[in-house]
C-alpha cells in the first residue's frame with residue numbers, strides 16, 4: 001500500500017527540522033520498499049494564520065480525509081499569535097478531534113550524549129511515558145466570577161471519563177506486559193486532588209485486574225518527579241493524566257540530556273483517524289533561522305510513524321530500527337548540533353542520518 | 361517574650377526527626393537567649409486517630425489558641441489510615457484554617473552533598489520556591505456522574521481567587537526584590553489549562569506593575585521542570601500554584617541530592633494564626649523504626665521558625681544563621697546518615713548539629 005502522509009512543518013524550528021525528518025523518511029522508505037505519498041501543508045501561525053486569521057481552513061478535516069498520518073513539526077509564534085490560539089487551533093484540535101488518545105513518549109539515555117545526571121550510563125534511563133491525550137486538565141471549562149473586582153474567583157474544571165482513563169490504562173498495562181520488567185507506575189496525587197485522583201487510583205486497580213503479571217506502583221506526582229532525577233532506573237512504563245504526562249515527558253527527556261531528542265506519537269490505535277507524530281520540543285523562536293536546531297526528535301518521530309503505519313508488517317519495523325540505529329551512531333560519533341556541544345547544522349545532521357540509513 | 365510552640369511529631373519518621381529538631385531548637389534558644397515554651401501533641405494516624413477515629417480532637421483550634429507556631433514532623437500511615445484522611449484531617453487543615461497561604465521552600469546545594477546533577481557545585485543551585493498554599497488544585501469539589509457505568513465521568517474543580525493569587529504573587533515579588541538577582545519565575549500552563557492559567561499570567565502582570573525592578577519570566581510547568589534539571593542557575597525566586605509548587609518543591613530538592621534536607625515554612629504572614637514549619641519529606645513508613653532518617657530538614661525548618669517568630673529582632677535571625685551554619689559544617693564534614701552515604705543515626709546527626717550550635 002501507499003501511505004499518505006500530511007507533513008505540517010508549523011512555525012519556527014518546525015520549518016527547519018521537518019526537511020530533515022522527511023529526508024530520513026524518504027531514505028528509509030527507499031531502502032525498505034515502503035511507498036510514501038507526502039503532502040506538505042502550511043497550516044501555521046506564520047503562514048495560514050497570517051493570511052486567514054485562523055490556524056487552519058474550516059474544511060481541514062475534509063482536506064485530511066484519506067491521510068494515514070500527520071507528520072508534525074511544531075506550532076507557536078507568540079510574537080504574532082498567542083500560544084493558546086495557535087495550539088487549540090492546531091495541535092490540540094488534532095489530538096481531540098482525531099481521538100489520538102495515546103501520547104507515547106519514550107525516554108532513553110544514549111551513548112555519546114552527556115547525561116545531566118551524575119554517573120548515569122546508557123541503560124540506566126530507559127522508560128516509556130504513556131500520556132492520556134484527549135481530556136483531563138486541559139479544558140476551557142469554568143470561568144471567572146466577580147470579574148475585575150477584589151472578590152474575583154476562578155473555577156477551572158478538569159474532566160475525566162472512565163472510557164478515557166480505562167483505554168489509556170489498558171494500553172499502558174499492555175505496553176508494560178510486552179517489556180521484560182513488566183512494571184507500571186501510575187502518576188497520581190490522590191492525597192491532594194481529592195476527587196479525580198483517588199478515582200484514577202481506583203480505575204488503575206480495576207483495569208489492573210486483567211494484568212496480574214504486571215506490577216503496579218502508584219506514586220504521587222511530586223515524589224515521582226523527584227525520582228525521575230534520583231532513581232530513574234526504577235521506571236519501566238509510566239502512565240499519567242494529560243497534565244502529569246506533559247510534565248513527566250519534558251522532565252524525563254531533560255534527564256537524558258536534551259529535549260531536542262525526544263519524539264512522540266499521538267495515536268488513535270483503532271486507526272479510525274490519522275495519528276500524529278511530532279517532536280516533544282516546541283517551535284523555539286529564539287533559535288529559529290540559524291539552522292542549529294537538533295532534528296533528531298523529528299527524525300525519531302518519523303521512525304515511530306513508519307512503525308505504527310505498517311503494524312504487523314516487517315518493513316516498517318525494520319525501517320524504524322534502522323533509523324534508531326543511525327541516530328545511535330550519530331549520537332555516539334557525531335556530527336553534533338550545538339545543544340550537544342557540537343557545531344554541526346540541522347541539515348548536516350539530517351544528511352548524516354539519512355546517509356547511514358541508506359548505507360544500511 | 362516567650363514563644364509558645366506546639367510540636368506535632370506525627371507518624372513514622374516524624375517521630376524520629378522531631379526529637380532532633382527540638383534538641384537543636386533548645387540549644388539555639390539557650391545560646392541566643394530566646395525563651396521557648398514547647399508542648400508536644402500526639403495528633404497522628406497512629407496516636408490520636410488510632411484511639412479516637414479522627415486525626416485531631418474537635419476542639420483542636422481552641423487547644424492551639426495562643427500558640428505562636430506549630431513545629432510539625434509528618435503525618436501519614438497508609439497501612440491504617442488512607443492518606444487523604446490523614447492529610448485533610450491534619451496538615452491540609454492547618455494550612456487552610458490557619459490561612460498559611462505562603463509555603464516557602466528554599467532549594468540549595470550544599471558543600472559535601474553529592475549532587476545528582478553532573479558538574480554542579482554549591483552556588484549553582486540556590487533558589488526559593490514560593491508556593492500558594494490554601495487554594496487552587498487541591499479541592500474536594502466536583503463529583504462523579506453516571507457512577508459505576510461505562511459512561512462514568514468525573515469533574516474535578518480547581519478554585520483560585522484574586523485575593524489568593526495576588527497575595528502570594530506580592531510576597532514572591534517582595535522576596536525577589538530582596539535578593540541580589542531580583543528575578544521571578546512564574547509557573548504557568550496557559551497553553552493547555554485554558555481558564556485558570558491565562559488568568560494567573562494576567563495577575564502576575566498586574567501585581568508586577570508595582571515591582572518594575574524585578575524581572576518576571578513566565579514558564580510552562582513542563583519546560584520549567586526540565587530546566588530545574590538542565591539550567592538550575594537560571595532560577596532565583598519561583599512562584600507557583602498549590603499543585604505546581606508541590607511538584608517543583610520536591611523536584612528542586614531532589615536535584616540537590618536528597619529531599620531529606622528540604623525544609624518548609626507554611627506562613628500566615630499577618631500572624632493572625634500560628635504558622636507551621638515542617639520538613640518537605642513525609643512519614644516514610646519504609647524506613648521508620650531504624651533511626652536512620654536524616655533530621656536535617658526538620659532542624660532547618662526549626663531555624664526558619666525561629667527567624668519568623670522573632671522578625672525584626674536580632675536573636676532569631678542569629679539563631680537561624682547559627683543552625684544553618686552548623687548544618688553546613690555537618691554536611692561538609694560528617695557525620696552522615698545513610699541517604700547521604702554514611703552510617704550515622706538520626707540521633708547522632710541531631711547531637712552533632714546541636715553541639716556545633718552550642719559551641720558557637
Ligand SMILES: CC(C)[C@H](C(=O)O)[C@@H](O)C(=O)O
Nearest residue numbers: 087092246280282551552582
Ligand atoms: C504545546 C503544549 C500545548 C503541549 C502540551 O502541553 O500538550 C506540549 O507541551 C506537548 O507536550 O505536546
Ligand SMILES: CC(C)[C@H](C(=O)O)[C@@H](O)C(=O)O
Nearest residue numbers: 191192222447452606640642
Ligand atoms: C502530603 C501532601 C498532601 C503534601 C502536599 O501535596 O502539599 C506534601 O506533598 C507537601 O508538599 O507538603
